[in-house]
Amino acid sequence: MPRRPRHWPNLVGLIIPSLRNALYAETIQGISDVLQRHGLHLMISDSGYSLEREEALISAYLSQRPCGLILHNTTHTEAARHLLQDAGVPCVETGNLTTQPIDMAVSYSNREAGRAMADHLLSRGYRRFGFASLPVSGNERLRERRDGFFEGLRVAGIEIDPAMVLEVDEGLENGSRALAELMRRDTSVQALFLAGDVLAAGAILECTRRGLRVPEDIAIAGSDDNELMQQSVPPITTVRFPRYRIGVRSAELIVARQEEARTQSLAEDLGFEIVPRGST
Template sequence: MTSAGSRSRTPQANADADGTNSSVTMRDVARLAGVGTITVSRALQHPDRVTAETRRKIDEAIAALGYVPNLAAGTLRSSKSRIIVAIVPTMSNSIFAETLQAMSDVLRPAGFHLLIGHTGYSAAEEEALVAAFLARRPDGVILTGYTHTPRTVELLRRARIPVIEMWNIGPDPIDTIIGMSSYDASLAMTRYLIRKGYRRIGYIGGLLQDNDRTAQREAGFRAGLEEAGRPFDPLMIVRAPFEFESGGTALGDLLNRMPDADAVFAASDILAVGVLLECLGRGIAVPGRLAVAGFDDAGISSRMTPPLTTIRVPRRAIGRTIAERMLARLAGRPTGERIVDLGFELIERASA
């Protein structure tokens, strides 16, 4: 035991209400790790500038002491938060998760942390998130798509930090945009189905509000029909939220409208999987009675029965390229073109 008036050699911190230790200092961490305080500071702010062994010792000391670095103070001194904000429409499926993971895999070793928000496909919610996150002084912001409120655009331009829009490329980025053309990919899939001899192609798309990806996919489908001289009928299109159950419900609606449909192109693999499951439940042979195609190449798509024909979006390449471009911008290096099209791949499988 320690007698009254004496001091323990191991820092004894008071625990805050959240369980963290408020009185442990960087000097305590340095002493336990056997390094200098400057080295601890460097490891926290620039982990790529210290050796792996040194980082290990410091991490172990931080864990043992329950040290929580005061990053806000460092931000005020350096004007750098080492936080990158990424805002996506949803976290309910793995489509965006792969892109976020690829970003983190590049940013974390460089000492940057990814702060994530999701909008629920609402431009108003995106605006609120941008305003809230900018108050934390991030070093850069990543948005999904190019549809934003005027205030969101104004906030980001006034912030004077790198802004990268992702996933769906558009003609006039706020700063830089990296992804692929949803329009071109949808046009390619429509052409494919027509070449395969399908005559009555129905389309199940996502909801159009505040979502340029679904709008461009629907436009690509219509352009493919027009190019082939096929008449367009609004009854050929059913729109639904991106949920598995919605795909099955939308198929029922579509077949009520187009009982002679011989193919269905869904704007997302989530919807397409729902279509396949509904076909299974109804005893509809795929592709014998009805061909099915999707968009995204989600992990489950190749494991369906039959495996799903789809558009492969370069999800990890998008995330990796964004993170590399962001780091280059923050380092003051030239980055080249403002619009980066990483392309897509049409994956032919047994469903169509």
């Protein structure tokens, strides 16, 4: 990756899947904190979970001659990959760990996070499971988390019933609906992994409405560890990702590239943490 010309603007572009998702705020803050110290400015756009939209945004950003791009995605159209490779602009991918970054990657393994949650729930003695998430089409991060969860169960000799896998839209109400539907499909289900904390919080609220005890009647686990997880009754077991540190490190790599070229790709794994709480 060649060193950028000194006359390029002091702009860094960030493309995230959704501006509505508050989870990206910590990463944005980490990026901004670093860039401000170095006199760089951040531009933010959302792709709407569309690879074609991301490609169009990449093209638009590159026309502004930025000094770097940060993409919360590791799956791209072939045209987008070629645009980035040909432009020679420092690029950091986040959101999932990839062994073949376009340039640089800073993230965690969603697949390993899913496996770790399966291990946690199995260690608590649960054997009948349900899973719910936002739609995984076009969302490699959720797909990897889901598949890792299934793999973790499979190692223990448990094959999840396809009928107990549900895709819903985001929101507390849909978390409530997910719990209701999965319990309707299998009244003996013991534990649900909802790959999104808002969904998990909605499921907890539905348990309260139904008079179900958590975790005695059914265990609930989420992922992302937003504030809802700690304040829920009971507090919700979740997967914690280092979102702020990912933002900081991504920006640090962009800044470092302004001073020196790098010829090899770089992928940094910042890991994750299972946070056991009262819901499991």
